């Protein structure tokens with residue numbers, strides 16, 4: 141099984157030193173974006189950002205700005221208590237109803253952090269007699285939640301249904317409940333799981349399925365409803381959907397969507413919800429208004445898909461490797477060495493294109509890459525310029541296979 145490395149300060153420091161020693165560059169992280177944008181504007185350039193999650197081009201949308209101002213004026217900056225004991229505001233329920241309707245789930249509940257949503261849910265859901273089976277590429281938030289769960293844990297090889305079935309065959313009967321956890325789009329590779337195959341397995345073995353749609357909400361499917369819409373499967377066959385408000389909904393926070401009874405139970409038992417403050421009026425208004433626009437303007441999703449297709453085609457034509465990405469919102473370009481990756485990232489940055497290298501942080505040590513988050517707002521000409529710059533920068537013979 142491939143080994144993953146969590147964000148490791150020493151690794152960054154080593155990489156920084158290696159980068160400086162070998163190719164004369166500083167590490168590319170914690171870029172101050174507003175300053176970089178100002179510098180680019182002063183030089184008469186457009187700053188092109190591939191590092192943010194604004195898939196549908198909604199940040200700064202006038203409707204979202206106006207709704208946020210209105211919420212601030214009406215409710216103030218926070219709700220000042222846990223909703224369980226401090227009471228809710230009507231916007232909480234309205235937003236949660238809208239998320240559930242969009243996804244075809246019974247109901248939903250919103251929490252103040254996407255990361256915390258996975259941590260608290262996975263910590264809470266299973267007991268020592270249950271079993272948790274996860275894809276080996278699971279996000280850090282899933283791993284952290286799982287590590288604090290009392291349930292035994294198993295990993296299946298990434299997107300390998302044969303391996304998942306082997307684990308179910310061998311272990312399912314020895315446990316009371318079994319939860320399989322996967323993601324809608326895997327954030328470092330831009331690939332997706334075989335949902336119909338996993339649904340068939342989970343139903344045959346009597347397991348539950350949790351899908352983290354952090355990266356697929358607003359991205360997969362013709363109208364952005366996620367992986368079920370992509371495959372044309374009934375969303376009710378998925379037991380729990382997790383998502384974040386920080387990506388397509390350009391806000392901040394997380395949600396859980398499931399059958400009404402599950403959400404009602406979680407509202408009274410989930411520690412990260414009961415003992416944490418309710419969503420602030422400002423971020424709830426931003427997310428709810430963004431969701432309304434996503435529903436009303438599916439052409440944004442269509443445009444995002446076209447941007448992804450264009451990126452994949454151009455990268456292939458330039459002989460660059462995009463790994464297993466299917467081109468929906470997340471596309472990596474793979475490099476042979478961390479030094480090569482860092483040099484390409486620095487070269488892009490010098491051209492006012494922000495796409496930081498991912499070197500040993502959340503990806504296998506031997507698979508350095510620059511990860512591109514795509515947006516409906518990206519222009520084809522900027523994608524072409526980016527690909528051309530990378531291709532020109534990679535010396536002949538150094539291209540990754």
Ligand SMILES: Cc1ncc(COP(=O)(O)O)c(C=O)c1O
Pocket residue numbers: 253254255256258279281323327352354355384385386387392393394
């Ligand atoms: C799969 C997945 N789940 C959850 C999260 C956490 O979301 P947030 O950044 O909104 O806390 C992330 C973060 O990128 C993620 O990749």
